[in-house]
Amino acid sequence: MFVYEKKLQYPVKISTPNPKLAAFIISQYGGPDGELGASMRYLSQRYAMPYAEAKGLLTDIGTEELGHMEMVAAIVHQLTRNLTADQIKDTPFAPYFVDHTTGIYPTAASGAPWSANGIQSTGDVIADLTEDLAADGACVKGQRDVSVRRIPSHTPPWA
Amino acid sequence: MNQDQGNSCPMPGACQDGQGSLPSCAGLSVPYVPFQPKGAKKYTQTEALANGTLFPGLNLPFHLKMEGSAVPASPLTQLQALEFVVMELGAYLDTHPDDNEAFALFQDYAAAAREAKAAYETQYGPLTLCSAANGQSFRWLEEPWPWNAQQ
Numbered sequence: 001m002f003v004y005e006k007k008l009q010y011p012v013k014i015s016t017p018n019p020k021l022a023a024f025i026i027s028q029y030g031g032p033d034g035e036l037g038a039s040m041r042y043l044s045q046r047y048a049m050p051y052a053e054a055k056g057l058l059t060d061i062g063t064e065e066l067g068h069m070e071m072v073a074a075i076v077h078q079l080t081r082n083l084t085a086d087q088i089k090d091t092p093f094a095p096y097f098v099d100h101t102t103g104i105y106p107t108a109a110s111g112a113p114w115s116a117n118g119i120q121s122t123g124d125v126i127a128d129l130t131e132d133l134a135a136d137g138a139c140v141k142g143q144r145d146v147s148v149r150r151i152p153s154h155t156p157p158w159a
Numbered sequence: 160m161n162q163d164q165g166n167s168c169p170m171p172g173a174c175q176d177g178q179g180s181l182p183s184c185a186g187l188s189v190p191y192v193p194f195q196p197k198g199a200k201k202y203t204q205t206e207a208l209a210n211g212t213l214f215p216g217l218n219l220p221f222h223l224k225m226e227g228s229a230v231p232a233s234p235l236t237q238l239q240a241l242e243f244v245v246m247e248l249g250a251y252l253d254t255h256p257d258d259n260e261a262f263a264l265f266q267d268y269a270a271a272a273r274e275a276k277a278a279y280e281t282q283y284g285p286l287t288l289c290s291a292a293n294g295q296s297f298r299w300l301e302e303p304w305p306w307n308a309q310q
Binding site: 053 | 208230238243249250285288289299305306
């Protein structure tokens with residue numbers, strides 16, 4: 001089971017709204033390499049994992065990813081809070097705003113809503129771990145590209 | 160840029176040679192990820208939280224950006240830093256359960272995190288629903304919720 005802790009893993013305090021940045025960051029929440037996908041990937045794959053070390057790692061990292069999901073959602077929330085439709089008009093955040101206003105919705109930056117199509121769980125240890133390496137690497141690259149603080153990645157010690 | 164000019168480690172604090180191990184008799188054309196050795200160099204808890212990893216050897220210079228963000232010092236960030244190290248050491252111990260030195264460090268940080276959490280909750284209110292029972296009244300609903308932090 002899971003128990004909620006009423007704090008973020010890392011502080012998120014954004015004073016200046018930025019709908020343009022929010023339009024990119026939302027993909028780290030609900031995009032194909034986002035945190036929701038990461039947690040679902042690891043927490044689903046662990047059931048087929050025969051090794052204790054990796055059962056533990058998938059559980060602990062999958063749980064941590066849920067915390068990352070909360071941080072990214074907090075970032076988007078603070079980047080868009082108190083904005084008016086006028087301030088969002090003509091920014092890349094506008095199409096999102098049409099459907100969700102400033103509510104937090106798990107979607108890719110492309111507008112495709114979060115989908116399990118972005119993750120894999122094959123029941124095969126090697127196939128799953130190989131997918132994890134690819135997914136975590138893409139995630140790190142994406143974060144660096146948008147100059148967001150690096151969210152802990154787990155690529156190197158695996159496999 | 161000058162990522163590779165004969166120096167295998169141009170970024171300060173970046174991964175040095177020898178911080179991982181590969182099979183001594185490795186087959187060709189097979190990709191390997193070096194296994195993290197015991198006794199790897201570690202950051203302090205504040206540096207770890209700022210860099211997103213406890214291990215300098217895992218702080219890879221993606222896009223040549225090595226700098227962590229500055230973490231403002233507060234009771235909450237001190238707790239976050241301690242709990243981050245507990246989580247990082249836990250993930251390390253998942254794959255290195257026989258590393259007694261790391262386990263001892265894990266015990267130390269877990270104890271410090273428990274203490275910091277109790278002190279934080281006494282001053283600022285409950286962090287879990289269960290610990291909301293420790294107060295004189297039900298303070299679970301009090302602001303700020305984590306996403307509502309004001310600058």
